Amino acid sequence: MEILSVSKSIESLDIPIAVLLYEDDQSNLSYLGDLQQEVKMLMQAENFKGKEDSVSKINLIKNQNVVTIYLGGLGKKEKVSLDNFRRTTALIVKRAKRDKVKDLLIYAGEKLSEEVSKAIVEGAILGDYTFDKYKTKNNEEEKGKISKIELYGGDERGITVGKILAEAQRFVRDLVNEPGNVINPITLAEIAKKLAEEYHLECRIYDEKEIQEMGMMALWSVGKGSATPPRFIHLTYKPEGEPKDRIVFVGKGLTFDSGGLNIKTGDYMRTMKMDKAGACTVLGILRAIAELKLPVEVHGVIGAAENMPSGTAYRPDDIIRAMNGKTIEIDNTDAEGRVTLADALSYASNLGPSRIVDMATLTGACVVALGEYTAGLFTNDDEFGDEFLKISKDTGERLWKLPMDDKKLREKIKKGNGDVLNSGGRYGGAITAAMFLEEFVKEGIKWIHLDIAGPAYFKEEFGYYSKGATGFGLRTCVEYIIRKYS
Numbered sequence: 001m002e003i004l005s006v007s008k009s010i011e012s013l014d015i016p017i018a019v020l021l022y023e024d025d026q027s028n029l030s031y032l033g034d035l036q037q038e039v040k041m042l043m044q045a046e047n048f049k050g051k052e053d054s055v056s057k058i059n060l061i062k063n064q065n066v067v068t069i070y071l072g073g074l075g076k077k078e079k080v081s082l083d084n085f086r087r088t089t090a091l092i093v094k095r096a097k098r099d100k101v102k103d104l105l106i107y108a109g110e111k112l113s114e115e116v117s118k119a120i121v122e123g124a125i126l127g128d129y130t131f132d133k134y135k136t137k138n139n140e141e142e143k144g145k146i147s148k149i150e151l152y153g154g155d156e157r158g159i160t161v162g163k164i165l166a167e168a169q170r171f172v173r174d175l176v177n178e179p180g181n182v183i184n185p186i187t188l189a190e191i192a193k194k195l196a197e198e199y200h201l202e203c204r205i206y207d208e209k210e211i212q213e214m215g216m217m218a219l220w221s222v223g224k225g226s227a228t229p230p231r232f233i234h235l236t237y238k239p240e241g242e243p244k245d246r247i248v249f250v251g252k253g254l255t256f257d258s259g260g261l262n263i264k265t266g267d268y269m270r271t272m273k274m275d276k277a278g279a280c281t282v283l284g285i286l287r288a289i290a291e292l293k294l295p296v297e298v299h300g301v302i303g304a305a306e307n308m309p310s311g312t313a314y315r316p317d318d319i320i321r322a323m324n325g326k327t328i329e330i331d332n333t334d335a336e337g338r339v340t341l342a343d344a345l346s347y348a349s350n351l352g353p354s355r356i357v358d359m360a361t362l363t364g365a366c367v368v369a370l371g372e373y374t375a376g377l378f379t380n381d382d383e384f385g386d387e388f389l390k391i392s393k394d395t396g397e398r399l400w401k402l403p404m405d406d407k408k409l410r411e412k413i414k415k416g417n418g419d420v421l422n423s424g425g426r427y428g429g430a431i432t433a434a435m436f437l438e439e440f441v442k443e444g445i446k447w448i449h450l451d452i453a454g455p456a457y458f459k460e461e462f463g464y465y466s467k468g469a470t471g472f473g474l475r476t477c478v479e480y481i482i483r484k485y486s
Contacts, residue, residue: 001128001146003121003163005154006105010035015150016068016101018092020085020108020120021050022077031107031152032069035060039069051075052084053463055091057099070096070104083396085119090127090464093146097128100144107152115394117151117158118165122475124149125166126464131177164291165478169471172284176277176457176469180256185223185304188255188279189231192302195283199290202236216303216343218322222336223305225260225313230305230340232347233279235286236297243297244485245355248348249286249477252337252360253279253304260307260333261315274469275337277456278359279304284474289481296485301348303340307333319418322346324440327418335423337362338433342440349442355384356441357448359473365429366402366451372458374398375472376451378434384446388480395475398455402431410435 010017010033019028026043029036038060043049048056052075060067072088074080089106096104106120128146151159175183175191183191189205196203208229211220216232223230233253254275258264264272279302286300314320318330320339323346328339337360348356366376377399379385385401392399412424413432420439424432434449441447455472458465 001125002148003124003159004148004150005117005156005159006150006152008105008150008152013105015103015105016070016096018070018072018096018104018106020072020074020088020106022074022080023050023052025050025077028107028109035062035067035069043071049073053087053091055088055095057095068099068101081396082115082119082394085116086123086126086396087463089120089123093124093127097144097146101146103148103150104146105150105152109153111153112151112155112158114155114158117155118162120151120154121159121162122166123464125163126169129170129173129466131174131466131468161292161482164288165475168284168288168291168478169474171287172280172471172474173469175280175283176274176471178273180273180306183273183276184228184255184306185231185253186228188253188276188302188304189233192233192235192283195287196235199287201286201290202238204234206232206234215321215323216347217320218328218339219303219305219343221314221318221320222260222307222340225310226306226308228306230303233300233302233304234347235283235300237286237290238297239293239295241295244295246297246299246351246353247355247357247481248299248301248351248353249282250301250341250344250348250356250358251279251282252276252341252358252362253302254337254340255304255306257307257334257336258309260313260336261309262333263309264334271457274457275361276304277361277452277469277472281359281471281473284471285477288474288478292478292482294481294485296481298481299348299351299353301344303344305340307336322440324349326420326439329416329418329421331416331421331423335433338436339422341437345437345440349440349445353445355446355448357450357477358437359450359452361453361456362451363430363433363453365426365433367454369402369430370400370454372454374400375455376430377401378404378431378449378451379447380404380438380441381446385448387484388448388476391479391483392476395479397472397476399450399476402434404431404434404438406431
């Protein structure tokens, strides 16, 4: 999709127009010139007031030509956030696609800020996303395809950054939506290699022999039950000149999770191709950072495995030694993500970063606590966590900080025969999982854990999300680096 900034008058337009309106504020209709009075009358007839997430379509006749106008409601002006612009644009794009619109002009004001321009572009590109590559019929003509969007008064920097972030998020969605027979640990490693070649990243892939030689027995134990062996992936972006900082992003890379010997029931196994969402998001983050040429050294670390039941699968009661020397007693083989992350976080800590952020579809308990639309944030540094929370308000990626100071909960993962148990039981499960991960982060490193089990994959379409993978977390992580270091 081509997106460009324009300053055309309505008299020179020959494409449909989308106007974004605040609730009970029709000032943006002034762009329509002589048409605005007629539009106001039709708005009144349809009771369209610009309420949040509302969209309407109006067809008018001007000089014997049909003029199509889409109206998008932003909600009350004093309450509008950047995400309102993102969502409203996405809803307009979805509606225009159904109407087989090819080109569209979006008007949201005379001169847009960088942040508003970026949000509108993100909404347009994310709202345009579908995953239908395995449909045997090509329905492109039936469903429509928008090829160009003209953003009136758009900020050039905002348009550029918005495109990079949204296209990286679409890349993540594509990867997560791929089924387990297409992406496994080996093919995910190949994708990482290709990404590194395209975006000039350093890439190191460790095979199953090297994983064991490095002492990553936690990752190896989870992956050895599958016919497809695990892989450990390390990508590095280095900026030109002296980097301002070193940050590591760690992603859970379970390309499919059957639960292992503690096998899941059919309903809970159905969408487990999405258990690689954290890893795929890390790949997308490295892609976006390389395109933006940010002044920070960034590492992406992924332990990729398939959790399968077999004669070689790891078992409840097994005691495994992780890369940092700590031992893990296995209570439940379906709590495998944190086991693989133990080695990934140990490896990440050895890189000497100031900060580590890990992303994982880790616990159903987090979904129970916060619902499907909010990720849990856990941190050992409140200032670091609060920075992420503030940025998430603008990106629309909902985060909520959960506590890690309950000593009684921490005791639950200390009661086994090893240094830590891989499950602290049902109650407070998201918190005890985060406490487990903290055991593998070196002291002195600021760390955030994002439990994205809920918002990584949606079963229904809404806003700028389609059904399926979301790419959740990418924009917040990249925005953090943009705002802190650029």
